[in-house]
Amino acid sequence: MSSLAGPDALVRFAQEAGFAFPGAAFLPKHDMAACKARLCIGRQVIPVRVVANEPGAEKLLAQVAREMDSDLEHLESIVLMRGFDDAQIAHFQTRISRWNRRHIACSESGYEEWTKGRLGPIATLPVYSKLRFMLEPFASFSIAPVSAVKMADLKYSRKHEKSKINPDLLRGAEGAQGITTLLQAVLPEGDVLNVEDDKTSQGRGVDIVVTGYCGGRRCAWIFTDVKTEKYPDTYSFELIGNKSKPKEKQRGWFWDSNMDILTSVAWPSGTVCFIDLGVIREWVKNREWIKEREHGVFETDGSSPHQTYKSRVLVVPMKVLLARFPHAACFLSLPEWLPHLYGKKFENPPGFLKNYPHRVLVPQRPGTQVYLPKKAGTDS
Incomplete structure (x- = not known):
């Protein structure tokens, strides 16, 4: 040839x-x-x-x-x-x-x-996107991560123990801890900084600051926020954070946060989804989501249990996200990547990922196969 x-x-x-x-x-x-x-x-x-x-x-x-x-x-x-x-x-x-x-x-x-x-879902991500820089190291071949130690502290304040939303707060802290530990296992030391204790970063909607790599090149200052969800098949983006505030202060985290990548951890499956928020913002800004109403995309009031303020969210089914933005989202299974820490942590295995094999990041450990080329008729 x-x-x-x-x-x-x-x-x-x-x-x-x-x-x-x-x-x-x-x-x-x-x-x-x-x-x-x-x-x-x-x-x-x-x-x-x-x-x-x-x-x-x-x-x-x-x-x-x-x-x-x-x-x-x-x-x-x-x-x-x-x-x-x-x-x-x-x-x-x-x-x-x-x-x-x-x-x-x-x-x-x-x-x-x-x-x-060889690259699996990484191949479809734009070369210069921050999502690609953050996730391409996950496609590297290595013996790690098999960490048996949670490398990140649990950023959880005991003062919330009697709060009605305590379970949500604890689950959120555990999600951020798991993602920080995962990133620290995949990336070099010093390239992952958990900023949950920094009030300025929290005010800007950032939990973790990452330095990523793509094709041997380096990209610093990738901002991600970790959110936990009970339902892995839909995502809620907060458009209005508190409708009781003055209008100029009502914008939700979807618009006001500094995050580049939204990291969503689903309980109790352990499914993690990384979403390029900039791409989604442009889609919502141009009101293009209205065309997807027939596919289950809709705007509604926030309905989190015990939520003390009124918010407005855009609900987007995962299947729409993947079909509309094949270059803006990737998945992985936390118990698969950190089996010693999370192999028994989650109640239900993330079975739905089998429907999207070409969007899932698989640990490239010894004995595992490289990704297979995509065949005609399979998912994006």
Whole structure:
């Protein structure tokens, strides 16, 4: 297949499959044998080596195998074997396989399939969006996270114990704790800051400040707020926060908060949804949601139990969100990502995620498969 004959073609094909900022021929020849390209997922670098079936190939493959065996830096790598048959590729795959690494030997068609499926839902997210920078590290291959320790303190004030909304407050604090712990397990130390104790940040609707990575590049100051929901199939966006206030102070968190990403944790399923709030704001601002009334989108008064003020919310079913904005939302299962902490915490498994397999972030641990390419007729 001549389309993948050179480094530039390898990079171009990966870019068309959704990889951000791929690079070709990035290393001097003496650094890595046969290395022709570099792909990045978050901060993770994936070398792509190419070996052709020509005189000297066996010697080159032996050198590649030795290098990969001693390479402690790259957890994942690709060896594209041009002109070799399936048996030869399978033999070399056995030779380079390690339990704690994802080294893949493949044909040119195998490389195509791998690039089309490797990123999963990340591939559809705009390269420069903050949602992509925040979530792309979740697609990296690693042994973590399997944390058995809650790395974040529970930001919960005991003074609310007698409050009528105490269960909601406690559940909200547990949700923020779980998301902070998850982010700290996935991202480098210092890239996740919980600001629940900061009054200024709370006034701006921000629980966590994140530094994210996309294609090896860095983006600081991504603001997210964690909200807990009882129903994973609908989302409520607060348009008016308190109708008893003067009109100029009535705007709800949907408009007034600084959050870039809304992180919604559903109880009791443990389903987490990350939503690019900027995209949704533009949709609501232009009143385009009115066209979706027949699909269950509507505006109504807030109805939280024991709520002491009157609010106005826009209710959007999850199926509408995914159909309308396939590039603005991703899911994951908290008990699946942090099994030692949350494997038994939630009562009902998030079974509905099976209906949206191509929107779900799956932990890329040893023994797991890469994402499969999307097939015609499946969900967005």
